Amino acid sequence: MNKTKWIFAVIGLLLIGGSAVVLLQFKAHQKLGEPGVKTRPRPNSRNLEIVLPETVLDYTSEWLEQPALVTNTLPSDTSFGSRLYTAPDKFWAQVTVVLMGSDRTSLHKPQFCLTGSGWAIDNNATREETLRMEQPHPYDLPVVKYVASRREQIEGRDVDARGIYVYWFVADDTISATESGLERMWSMARQLVTTGVLQRWAYISYFAKCLPGQEAATYERLKKLIVASAPEFQIPPGPQTQVAATQP
C-alpha cells in the first residue's frame, strides 16, 4: 500500500471513529422534552402514570392495566394510562394514552393494535378532522377518525360490530394528527437537530363500539367526551400552539 493509500486509510478510520464519538456524546447528552399530558410518578417504577379523570360528564370509569403483550413489546420506558368510561345507558368508551420515553417506537400506528385485535379498518371512512375545544381556551384539536369492523359473537349470534377510533398526538405545546405520521416525525427530527431536545410525544386514543348504522351517533358521543375530558389530562397548548398538522 503506498503512502497516499495509508493517508486515506487513516483519514477514513478517523472519520468513522469520530462519528462514533459524536454518536456516543449525543446519546449521553440528549435532552428529553416535557410531555404534553399530565403525569405522576408510579411507585417502584421509573415510568410515569398518566392522570386520567375518574369522572367526566355523566361517565364513571375504571382503570385498565395494559396487557403484558403491549408492555413487553414496547420500550421499557413507555408510560401508559387507560380508563374505561361508562355512561348510565351502558355506552362505553376506552381512553388510552401512551407516552414515550427516550424511544419514539413507543408510539405505534393504530393499525397495529386495531388490526391485531381483529378489526378491519374501513379506509374509505378514515378522516382527518378537527374538534372545537373550548377549555382552557378556544382552539381546534386535530384528530384522525377510523371506522373499523369485526365479526363478533353476541349471545350466540354472529354480529357485525363497528368501532369508532379517534386519535391524535401531543407533545410539549405541539399537537399532530395525520394518518401518515410524517408531520410528527418531521417535527421531532427538526426539534432534535435544531435544539437537541427529543420531543416527548403522547399518543391519545378514544375507542367505542356500536352496531352498523350507529357510527355517526357514536362518533358524536365520542366527540362530546373528548371535548369534556381531554382538557383534564392534556396539558393545555398555548394560544400560539404549534400544530404540526391539521386538516385545512
Place this chain on the structure above:
Amino acid sequence: MNTINQSAAVIPEEGLSEEIRSAWRQLPDKGFFFVLLAAWLALFHFLGNSTFGYVDTPSLFVWMFDAYSKSGLEGDDGQGMIIPFLVVGLFWWKRKELLALPLRGWWPGLVLAAGALVLHILGYLVQQPRVSIVALFTGIYGLTGLTWGTRWLRASFFPFFLFAFMVPLGSYATTLTFPLRVLVTWIVEHLFDDVLGIGVMRVGTQLFNSLGTYQFEVAAACSGIRSLTSTLLAATAFGFIVFRSPWKRAAMIAAAVPLAVVGNVLRLSLIVGAGEFFGQGVGNFVHENTFFSLLPYVPVFVGLMYLSRWLEDQREPTHPTTPSGGGEAKCA
C-alpha cells in the same frame, strides 16, 4: 530447457475455487478496502440503531434482520434476506468486466463516505433506522470508489443499487397497499360482474355475493405489496442483465407494476371463484394454500419473458459505418 510462458489470460480454469482465487488475486488494494469496510460495519453494528422498541439492539444489522423476518402486518420485507446473495452473485457474474477496468483510487470517494456518515448521524439522532440503512450502503459504495475509482463505481452501480430493496417499508407500505387493494378489488368485481356475468358485490375492499355464502376482505397483507416488490426486483435485475439500452431497462421496470396487479387479480379471482362455486371454506383454502399463493407469479414471469423477447426484437438505432474490408454496412 523448455520455458513455458503462460499469460494470465490462458490459465486453465480448474473449478470454482480456482476462479475465486484468481479473481481475488487480480483485485488490487484489498487490504485497504477491507480494513475500512470492517471499521464501517463495526460502526453500524455497535452504533447503528438508536431505537429499542420491538427489537432491543444497538446493531443496525440485527434490526434489519428482524424487519425482514417479521410476519404479519409488517411481513412484506422478506426480500431483504436474499438481496445480499443476489448482489454478490451479480458481482461474480460481472467479475471479468470489473477486473478488466483500470482500478485506481479516487479520493472523492471519501467525500461520499463522509456524506454517508453525516446521513447516519442524522438517522441515528432522529431514530430512523431506515435512513441509517441508506447511509450504510451509500458509504460502502463510496469506499469502493475510494479504493477502485470512478470506472468501478459506474460499472458496479448495477448491481449495487439493488441494495435499495433492503430498506424495509414496514408500515410505510400502507400508503402503497391501500390503493393496490382498492384497484385489485375493483378489477375483480368488474371482471366477475361485467365479463363473467357472476354477481359479485364490493364494499370498500370487501367482496361478497348477494346470498352471503362468502365474504372476503382484501386485507393489507393481501394487497400484493410482496409480489410487487418481488416483481420489481426481478424486472430490474432482468432488465439490467439482458439489456444495455436505458429505455429497454426502464420498460422492464415499468412493467413490474401492471404485471404485479395482474398476478394479484388472478389470485383474488381464484379465491372469489372458489368461494362463489364451493363456499367460504374452499375460498379460504385457496387463500391459504401455498400452491395457489405462488400462482400469481406465473403471469408475472410469463409477462416479463414476453416483454423481454419483444424488446430484444426492437432494434437499436444504428449508425452509418465507415466502409472497411469485409464489414457489413447497415442502413437505419
